């Protein structure tokens with residue numbers, strides 16, 4: 161059993177980590193963004209681990225992805241811009257203090273740093289790939305922080321419209337498929353609006369799936385889009 165399982169367990173209760181996530185989310189709420197707090201951290205962590213577990217990666221990689229998933233957005237407490245970099249360095253301090261081995265911290269920093277990218281760099285490793293897919297798959301009504309539906313922007317509308325977001329690793333074929341299965345209520349947002357804001361993220365998911373030798377499928381309202 162890897163010691164990283166205990167690290168993740170401790171991290172989820174670590175007051176500094178939780179404070180960072182709360183502050184990052186408070187900033188994002190003030191800037192009009194959707195939820196990026198403890199809920200998103202846990203979902204990203206769990207989904208990244210689910211992907212690597214289903215693909216039979218070593219337990220160490222599974223928990224490294226879980227830790228990276230939990231901390232990937234804490235840098236938003238510094239700034240939205242380049243938050244993948246600030247998240248990685250905040251994680252460095254926190255994980256050092258928790259006694260995580262240097263080589264493991266480096267792998268976590270690398271994955272966190274890769275989770276946002278406007279330049280289409282190659283996905284560095286499976287830990288980063290699983291983190292990216294897990295992060296981008298979390299689109300859901302419960303992420304909308306604006307309580308006034310009349311002032312919704314496109315991000316609020318699209319997230320509010322998503323009533324189901326399921327991530328599935330389908331192992332039934334020789335080449336596994338990573339599926340994001342969404343149910344979008346078109347009373348709140350059109351499918352086109354979804355693509356308007358999520359096209360880049362879906363491209364990142366496709367490239368991440370390829371990096372771990374998987375197909376990628378996006379299903380919206382029972383129709384395969386990608």
Ligand SMILES: [Fe+2]
Pocket residue numbers: 232233243244275276
């Ligand atoms: Fe992020």
Ligand SMILES: [Fe+2]
Pocket residue numbers: 196200204232233295
């Ligand atoms: Fe995120």
